[in-house]
Amino acid sequence: MDARVPVLELDDVSVVYDSVSGPVQAVSDVNLKVYQNEVVGLIGESGSGKSTMANAIMRLMKNNARLTKGTIRVNGRDVYSMSKKELRTFRWSEMAMVFQSAMTALNPVMTIEKQIVDTFRSHRPSMSYKEARERAVDLLKLVRIDQKYLSSYPHELSGGMRQRIVIAIAIALEPSLVIMDEPTTALDVVVQRSILNQIQELQKQRGFAILFISHDFSLVAEFAQRVAIMYAGRVVENTDAKTLQLGQEHHPYTEGLLRAIPRLTHEEVEIQGIPGHPPDLLHLPKGCAYHPRCPFAAEACKQVRPALHQLAHALVECHLYDEVKGGNMAWPSRQTLSKSTT
């Protein structure tokens, strides 16, 4: 039995956007767990449904989005069966989110002090202003920002400082889960690195779980213990980050992503992009959505949605790993796959 305690549990989650052209199937049948103390990366190309999933977890979906299927539980509580009042208390104190842009997360006309103090006092009404301010000073210390900046407005700070403050506010109420949606994308590489190091330190100190969303494969592989790979709204692979290398058993899409990033080792593998484009979510292809781009696609991939297979280090949704190869379908063999990955 798995003794780890799940902080986040997604069971068969589907999210649809209503649009004038029809329903956009942004997230389909996603199953994912994040355990206490764990950092799970969520990666995928632009438009694969990462932010939609994050917003769905926080129950902060856009007006035209609907959870059409499944359940989302945080600390065992079904996020969608709470009343609005319960949700207001639950959000930020048990689950928090760091958005891509700090500028949109912070209020431009409020000082940093007021924003942090308000966060504390709206969730802990009995806390005095003085006590909340002391907590704000501690939080700034935690993200290594001098307390003199408490009286500043967001526009007076650098992008890196603003993002540090957003992170400080996200962890202020000590949530068990922090969702980070491309938290460093808008920053230059040096600041990005320093903030990531800091997130890592804070995570170790405070023990919250992180769902870390990014399209930067190498960054996620380094930062997370486990990685979920999204394609066209589905988690097509859930893998141990340590085994994210070519030559291991993966989904062909994961292999495509691995081939598309420069190697940090001396290994000589030609960098190749994935041919084609992600599918239109209004008209998803039949069978496996990746089949039009997959070098191993067989007839069955065009017809039947693949089942999830438990491999040594990963859960993979792909026909390549079907044990029983049915009827007259022409299945690619594992040998073909390993030949092309070495």
Ligand SMILES: Nc1ncnc2c1ncn2[C@@H]1O[C@H](COP(=O)(O)OP(=O)(O)OP(=O)(O)O)[C@@H](O)[C@H]1O
């Ligand atoms: N309000 C909306 N109405 C209709 N479709 C939408 C809406 N918001 C997003 N979508 C569509 O849902 C799909 C998933 O979008 P989402 O933003 O979740 O992807 P993503 O993986 O986070 O992309 P990125 O990395 O670019 O942020 C996309 O096809 C997008 O066009």
